[in-house]
Amino acid sequence: MLSSINKNLTRTPTPTRASFLSSLLNSCIARSATGPGKQVHAQLILSGLSRNPFSATKLITLYSASHSTSHARAVFDGIPNRDRNVFVYNAMIRAYAWHGPHEHAISLFQTMVENGLEPDNFTYPFALKACSALSAFNDGRDIHERAFMSRWDSDPFVGAALVDMYSKCGSVDRARDAFDRVTDRDVVVWNSMIAAYAHNGLPTEAFEILRDMSTRGFRPTVATLVTTIATAADAAMLPQGREIHGHGVRMGFISQDKVNTALVDMYAKSGRLGVARTVFESLKERRNVSWNAIITGYAMHGNAEEALNLFDQMRSEQFDPDHITYVGVLAACSRGGLLELGKKHFDSMKGDHSIDPTVQHYTCMVDLLAHAGQLREAYDLINSMPMSPDSAVWCALLNACKIHKDVEMGECVLKKLIELEPDDAGNYVILSNIYAQAGKWDEVSDLRRSIAEKGIKKTIACSWIEVKNQVHSFLVGDAMHAQSKAIYAEMDRLEGLMRDAGYVPDTEPVFHDVENDEKAGLVRAHSERLAIAFGIISTPPGTRLLVNKNLRVCGDCHVAIKFISKIVGREIVIRDINRYHRFKDGECSCGDYW
């Protein structure tokens, strides 16, 4: 079609030709057809129209849609400076904001201003999106200042972009200020604010905004539900999640696979793998995210077999696993202690699927090797990584040093960790555990002194459990709860039964965890045990308990909870900082491999 028309085109009057080529470009943009688009581009050059801002904007849009930012920039550079209007700048800034380099979006915004052009309600969202991607707080704030001066900040599009930018820079208060200044809030502005709270660890505030939004008559969208369900999932706020789920059903969103994928994740994270699986099976259209959600769900719970079965099924249904799928697969292998299989998948990821391993994939592999006792190999793998190792990688190795009682390697790894996160007490505690296991008490007290001298604050251990829609949290040795007496009485009762059943408390004077440091005698009052005791006395017999903890479960508690699960005949799920432990009938889903 293009070639037959091309012959006559030079005889066509310019305005007609321009509008004809313009409509051709529109269809190329709609279909992301770069090939035909390039032919139209050639025609525009022949006709002397490629420098015209109108056609140039379309060309930039076309190349941007096909990720050819450099081609887009060539078109932009071809436009004489005096002809560059706000449209061409917007299109070019958008190209950088979408496909990078994001820094270029910001510098082009500045160039535009220097050239005396006034950014508009399109320019701001594009430039701010680049700041969001870079978490560039200072640039974002400068752009905000300009938007404020020109009063664009009250525009809903600009406002939503500002909320998002501050949110991604971790400044939720400024996000809220930006939100408050938007005069005509629409649903996207509300959604942005919900996401801002959710992503900055303020789930309660996120739910408040959701309620506020509904009260003011805004109908939640799929994005609203997906965000809030994910918030409930991460905060393990199952009742809220169920409420939103119900809300979604009533509003007819429930056939939406995107909402259901978020539900798969939520139920998996709340330890309801069976429900998660049922929702997953009900999906009409499975996408990579859905597979990833269910695979990582099983992986987190230590069910390597089912995670890997699903992975095989995913591949047999012709889905292309992505880097997140592999985080799940490798995590499953690592939790299941499947060394050879893990190595196989790690190689296949790169070899068969051309996925470059990220630091997370390396962390899984280090965990896998080190857990299996191959500390040296794990150490070598870290040193062979193409990127600089982060604290998570070293932490995986340090943890294995504790399991395999390798003092020398532990000391070496701690040095690396101190460089990366000097103020993290948890690392010192793991090393002091290693020393204690080896009977190196002098080193233990030296380390203890050094923590005190450096003034490092230890994380206070906290566990929480939800009963009848209310969160109850407990610190170690906590006596603040209204039912504290009954809780301790229940703990005494349980301990008696546990001892009868053969439980021997671990009385070794080691750091069981960060929390009991000076209080070795308080192991029995570890926060998770308080939460469990409370859960037992405040729910009907047989009710499953879900406890969250901000640190790892200690070894003694792990043994104790196994006994408790058998004695009270309940399923007890602990979600600690690293993984899930599902206790049932005196066993834990982790198989004591953690």
Place this chain on the structure above:
DNA sequence: ATAGGGTTAG
């Protein structure tokens, strides 16, 4: 002539 928010991992 062009727009802002959302799910999986860490």
